[in-house]
Amino acid sequence: MNVKFITWCxxxxxxxxxxxxxxxxxxxxxxxxxxxxxxxxxxxxxxNFVALTLPWIELVAAIAILCPxxxxxxxxxxxxxxxxxxxxxxxxxxxxxxxITCGCFSANPDADSIGWSNVVRNLGYIVIAVVVMAxxxxxQHFAMPLRRR
Amino acid sequence: MTANAGLALMxxxxxxxxxxxxxxxxxxxxxxxxLAYRVLVLILLGVVIGLAVNIVRPTGALPWSYPWSDRVENxxxxxxxxxxxxxxxxxxxxxxxxxxxxxxxxxxxxxGTLPGALSLPRAYAxxxxxxxxxxxSPDEPVITFCSSADCDDALLLxxxxxxxxxxxxxxxxxxxxxxxAAGHPVEGGQ
Numbered sequence: 001m002n003v004k005f006i007t008w009c010x011x012x013x014x015x016x017x018x019x020x021x022x023x024x025x026x027x028x029x030x031x032x033x034x035x036x037x038x039x040x041x042x043x044x045x046x047x048n049f050v051a052l053t054l055p056w057i058e059l060v061a062a063i064a065i066l067c068p069x070x071x072x073x074x075x076x077x078x079x080x081x082x083x084x085x086x087x088x089x090x091x092x093x094x095x096x097x098x099x100i101t102c103g104c105f106s107a108n109p110d111a112d113s114i115g116w117s118n119v120v121r122n123l124g125y126i127v128i129a130v131v132v133m134a135x136x137x138x139x140q141h142f143a144m145p146l147r148r149r
Numbered sequence: 150m151t152a153n154a155g156l157a158l159m160x161x162x163x164x165x166x167x168x169x170x171x172x173x174x175x176x177x178x179x180x181x182x183x184l185a186y187r188v189l190v191l192i193l194l195g196v197v198i199g200l201a202v203n204i205v206r207p208t209g210a211l212p213w214s215y216p217w218s219d220r221v222e223n224x225x226x227x228x229x230x231x232x233x234x235x236x237x238x239x240x241x242x243x244x245x246x247x248x249x250x251x252x253x254x255x256x257x258x259x260x261g262t263l264p265g266a267l268s269l270p271r272a273y274a275x276x277x278x279x280x281x282x283x284x285x286s287p288d289e290p291v292i293t294f295c296s297s298a299d300c301d302d303a304l305l306l307x308x309x310x311x312x313x314x315x316x317x318x319x320x321x322x323x324x325x326x327x328x329x330a331a332g333h334p335v336e337g338g339q
Contacts, residue, residue: 026202029203030211033211033215034220037217038299040299044214044215044216045214047215048211048212048213048215049213049214051211052199052200053195053199053200056194056195056196056198056199057192057199058195059195060191060194064191070183070187071187071191073184073187074184074187074190075191077184078188081188
């Protein structure tokens with residue numbers, strides 16, 4: 001297995017995750033807006049704006065991470081920033097005891113409440129995005145040299 | 150800025166890392182300002198598409214702003230469900246004029262509820278109403294409540310009960326949190 005193959009798998013996984021995350025929110029922005037409200041982190045005036053634009057930013061990032069080098073790195077940076085923000089928001093609400101749903105892939109109000117497993121999953125995706133960004137560095141340092149007879 | 154964004158978008162599909170650098174912008178690729186610029190382009194693209202799609206949504210545009218904090222109260226008023234305040238709830242329960250119904254989950258109910266309240270979780274209301282219908286009378290006023298003004302369950306339960314023929318349903322919007330905060334006693338559920 002070489003570095004390029006591993007990072008391509010990571011890119012495909014992140015693209016799929018962000019695509020799945022975006023579709024439901026794009027189709028049901030009202031439900032997603034309610035989900036954002038339940039996090040109780042944003043003022044009312046910002047909630048609909050975020051509900052309307054965040055899913056499209058996720059979708060753009062999902063497409064861009066499959067694009068050539070510079071755009072891949074920009075998408076990975078954006079994905080790391082989004083996942084980091086989501087992980088912080090979830091951690092804050094778990095610690096203050098709010099019983100709300102994640103809203104990550106579905107905004108079903110009867111879904112399971114957020115928990116540390118959601119935060120750990122996000123951190124795992126962040127690690128994958130960092131590996132994707134570090135592809136060049138990893139190639140230079142860990143690529144297996146070709147053997148010649 | 151617009152021309153730069155156009156060039157950047159064109160390079161989104163056309164650049165090849167093996168091509169020799171063709172311009173100062175190509176030479177700059179990989180630097181932190183270039184990365185920040187591309188991240189900004191991606192964000193702006195998402196924002197513009199999101200706002201544009203909202204304008205042409207077939208089911209109608211989501212308003213740019215909405216008073217989410219008052220949404221349960223606003224919907225209750227729109228649906229014709231009367232609200233009842235903390236003092237009136239205290240009086241109603243003390244005199245026994247109303248039946249209090251807890252719309253929260255069974256676990257929350259067991260953890261502490263209004264004195265004498267019945268448990269009818271909103272999520273299971275349709276399944277459980279048949280078994281509990283003995284407790285309801287079309288003429289006896291019912292108070293529904295959940296945890297606070299942020300939860301929808303009490304309002305949804307009030308609407309459900311009205312559909313079942315309970316004509317006088319009122320909503321205790323502030324819910325059990327306000328009841329506890331005022332220092333009134335709770336009981337472990339029945």
